[in-house]
Amino acid sequence: MERGLGGEVHAFSILIAARNEEANLPHLLQDLTRQEPVPGGFEVLIIDDHSTDATAALVLEAAAQAPFRLRLLRLAELPEAPTGKKAAVEAGVRAARAPWVLLTDADCRVPAGWVRAYAAVATDAAARFISGPVLLTGRGALAALQGLELAGLVGVGAASIYRGRPTxxxxxxxxxxxxxxFAVQGFRGNEAVPSGDDEFLLHKLHAAFPGSIRFVQRxxxxxRTAAQPTLRQLLGQRVRWASKWRHYQAAAPRRLAVLVLLSNLTFPVGAGLWLAGAAPGGAVVAAWTLKLTADVLFLGPVLRFLGxxxxxxWVPVLQLAYGPYALAVGLLGLRGGYEWKGRRVGEKPR
Structure with missing residues (x-):
């Protein structure tokens, strides 16, 4: 642990990149005031990514009353005024005073035991990177389908970490x-890719320090974070996530992305072959039933853990929709351009 200004000693520096988050930040900051105590405590750094609302003013006001050290960093005040989440995270890491940095998003909610759960895993001297579970919240069919999809990704990510092959x-x-x-030079090598501040670093740390990746299953x-309210916003978010796939250096996550896509094309491809007379209907139904059963068996423990x-x-509904949805998102992600927080990112020149 490192000693900060004023004599504080912190175990964690919590980094939160924020752009136009005046509506969400108060809830997250309130969650942080309710954290269960951990040895060394924590500090919080909000990195303002050129917000045009009252985000910065809100943080400065909260800093005067927060029971923990709360600091505001403005990307606009740094040399060359960088933009984007990677720039915000890097600025936060450089300004942090604790040996561990703990990250979440400004529109998330964290439970009272959040920091303590990470502190328990961080006692493992071999641990260098810790991944945690994320749950989508919301009402209605669209929110449930998004939550189910993300639960599957959480499960795959956790399983790959436990197998020693994090993806x-x-x-x-x-x-x-x-x-x-800093040992792996941060985001160097993929700094031009707007997305991927999480997985690119995961892959680099795994390559440099095999066996050092952990998943906190507590x-x-x-x-928790809210599901996207509309299909348009959902597609925009997923395209942003997919834009990093073609930049993966490691083979494992690329193979996994292709495998997931192909497995979810089981029903539409099988139905097409049946309609074309190239495959018997019984075989198509059997293949889809097998895929459905495998998904239920895999997702059951994950969903039980998430409550x-x-x-x-909703698994059969997601199965029917996921093939064309994943294909569309993957193809759109290859273009590399999307809109995020009112900013056009990564658009290729025409």
């Missing part, structure tokens, strides 16, 4: 040693 994580809930960020570590076992009923 994915979620930037809304992770931690790593500050020194290791109820107190589950971060959303009722979502299992």
């Amino acid at each position: 994915m994580c979620n930037g809304a809930n992770l931690a790593y040693r500050r020194a290791d960020f 109820a107190g570590a589950v971060v 959303r076992l009722r979502w299992l009923g």
Whole structure:
């Protein structure tokens, strides 16, 4: 642990990149005031990514009353005024004073045991990167389908970490040693890719320090964030996520992305072959039933852990929709351009 200004000693520096988050930040800051105590405590750094609302003013006001050290960093005040989440995270890591940085997003909610759950895993001397679970919240069919999809990604990410071959994580809930960020040169090599501040670093740290990646499987570590309210916003978010796939250096996550896409084309491809007379209907139904059964068996424990076992009923619906949805998102992600927080990102010149 490192000693900060005023004599404080912190175990964690919590980094939150924020752009136009005046509506969400008060809820997250309130969650942080309710954290269960951990040895060394924590500080919080909000990195303002050129917000045009009252985000910065809100943080400065909260800093005067917060029971923890709360600091505001403005990207607009840094040399060359960088933009984007990677720039915000890097600025936060450089300004952090604790040996571990713990990251979430400004529109997330964290439970009272969040920091404590990470502190328990961080006692493992071999751990250098810790990934945590994320739960989507909301009402209605669209929210349930999004939540089910993300639960599957959480499960795959956790399973790959337990197998010693980490492939994915979620930037809304992770931690790593500050020194290791610099040891692997941070985001160098993929700084031009707007997305991927989480998984690119995961892959680099795994390559540099095999066996050092952990998953925190504790109820107190589950971060919640709202599902996208409309299909248009959902596609925009997923295209942003998919834009990083073609830049993966490691083969494992690329193979996994292709495998997931192909497996979810089982029903539409099988139905097409049946309609064309190239495959018997019984074989198509059997293949789809096998895929459905495998998904239910895999998702059951994940949904039980997340407290959303009722979502299992949506698995057949997601199976029917996921093939064309994943294909569309993947193809759109290859273009590399999307809109985020009112900013056009990564658009290729025409």
